[in-house]
Amino acid sequence: MSQRLRPVSPIWVAGRPQHGEEEFFVTHPFDDSPVGATSWATSGQVEAAVAAAAGVAREAAALPAHVRAEALEHVRRRLDEEAETCAELVTAESGKPISWARAEVRRAVSTFRWAAEEARRFSGTLQRLDTDAAAEGRVALVRRFPRGPVLGISPFNFPLNLVAHKIGPAIAAGCPIVVKPAPATPLSALHLGALFSETDLPPAMLSVLPVPNDRAAQLVEDPRLPVVSFTGSGPVGAQIMRQVPDKHVTLELGGNGAALVAADYPRRDWAAERIATFGNYQAGQSCIAVQRVFIEAGAFADMAERITDHVRSLPTGDPSDPACKVGPMISVEAAERVESWVADAVDGGAKVLCGGSPRSGATLEPTVLAEVRQDALVLREEVFGPVLVLQSVDSFEAGLAAINDSRYGLQAGVFTERLPQVMQAHRDLEVGGVVIGDVPSFRADQMPYGGVKASGVGREGVASAMDDYTTERVLILPDTL
Structure with missing residues (x-):
């Protein structure tokens, strides 16, 4: 260019x-x-x-x-x-x-x-x-x-x-x-x-x-x-x-941004589009980008398909092009690190739902993974790249526990319309901010913003x-x- x-x-x-x-x-x-x-x-x-x-x-x-x-x-x-x-x-x-x-x-x-x-x-x-x-x-x-x-x-x-x-x-x-x-x-x-x-x-x-x-x-x-x-x-x-x-x-x-989707959340395509977009905006280089996605078992197959379809539709390329949605990472070295973390997860048995292709310079294809082992870097650490990890959880409470199973605690997104679940998430999640009905990537510049733990x-x-x-x-x- x-x-x-x-x-x-x-x-x-x-x-x-x-x-x-x-x-x-x-x-x-x-x-x-x-x-x-x-x-x-x-x-x-x-x-x-x-x-x-x-x-x-x-x-x-x-x-x-x-x-x-x-x-x-x-x-x-x-x-x-x-x-x-x-x-x-x-x-x-x-x-x-x-x-x-x-x-x-x-x-x-x-x-x-x-x-x-x-x-x-x-x-x-x-x-x-x-x-x-x-x-x-x-x-x-x-x-x-x-x-x-x-x-x-x-x-x-x-x-x-x-x-x-x-x-x-x-x-x-x-x-x-x-x-x-x-x-x-x-x-x-x-x-x-x-x-x-x-x-x-x-x-x-x-x-x-x-x-x-x-x-x-x-x-x-x-x-x-x-x-x-x-x-x-x-x-x-x-x-x-x-x-x-x-x-x-x-x-x-840093963060290890998580979203939880309740089984009965009615706006599934909205949730899928937001998760796909904000797992990959700025090539995932945001501390509140979506990285971990926990979905109640009854909705997992449908949501995984919807999220994957939306991720596939995100164009990469020249970031000066208004059509580009996922640009390069800040450097080739940063892209190589994320590429190696994905490869490590795949070697450990992770399933690639989309993406995973070799990088082009500092540009990585947006990637969605499932069946990732619990100790994989893409799950435990902050990826800071265009990678989403999807996991099925047995219940809403199990999803909250999975979000908390991290040394990070910046923000979390919870897709539910049940008031008791809203209040439970606000009470139980060990994070600086809980976003209801949207991804953890939401931030208004006047609100208190920060995290707990690491x-x-x-x-x-x-x-x-x-x-x-x-x-x-x-x-x-x-x-x-």
Whole structure:
């Protein structure tokens, strides 16, 4: 495919465009063609960005809410104006099909809109204290104040919206932020840096620094960045927790997304289409993509056929083609890993219902497996690729137990219309979110989002992240002032 090579994107050091000493190309996962270039931040530039963030922290915390909100609204408006250009950029650097890239841009617009709104309503609470005789005549005003500068580390799979989920809450809460985008997909984050440079915020409030992963420890360990917000792989998240046990760390890590279909669920074709689509959107490279599908025995044969038919209908190919629904994975190495996991499952007796063909570069044919052994990697670990595993369960309760039989706990989807089952799923599932009548892949950008067990700690979603980036401070007053 042909791509127009963009100019070398500057990095953003304390809100100012700069270039590092070593440039590198960003390549398209579909055909490895260069689509843009930028440079690695030098150690000196990293130091300048962190020092500036620490130096502006008091000023940032004292900024009026309307100033922060107006800056966020400006970025929301500019993203909306440039929506198609931004979607093309997301596709070019991540390989995401253009239809999904457009959806990501719309979500980023929404994320900044929510951040602007939350900046204006981020207030305290008044608490009466005369509930005990000893506290008569007093009231408590509880407000939240910034913990200090934030280090935001974002992944490749949502190179625009997950960066927005770092920057938006930080600016809304009055926290300077240093963003380290994924090395494979830095261009969208750098474009956000350019948009923020158009605002009236103190420039030092935002830096966007491409840094190789093997140099990230310099940022993670810096005591001037007391908050670390990381979205990415479990092993890296665990390493960060070990590195900085005294910092406030939020982690949005992996998942092993499961859906449960009740035997009497009437909208079977809807469920099959949603499972097929969201097991393969973005080539399965989403932590809430459907991976495990548990179906009550009475519906298994019918649902397996429906799901397989829908998966077969998903076209792969050039992600810039609007007809493409499943694009390449982020790299050949990632595709080789998933291909090897499928082969391992098949060697262990799994039945291939569709797909399973040899990959083409970084592109894998969407695959559906059944009769997978319990210890197979495609069942136990996060595939992060276009693979669905179907399993029959004897009862609704057995399906809930099967979902919980995982070290992950991000979100789960439950296809039922029975209220007792809805409440049972909400009560019993060990996950951060339960989606009824749909797949676990649903996310609204304002809702608390995150998981339990190996899926992380803390919550994203603008207001929830603002709580993580701030700390409560209580003011006790006489009520007769």
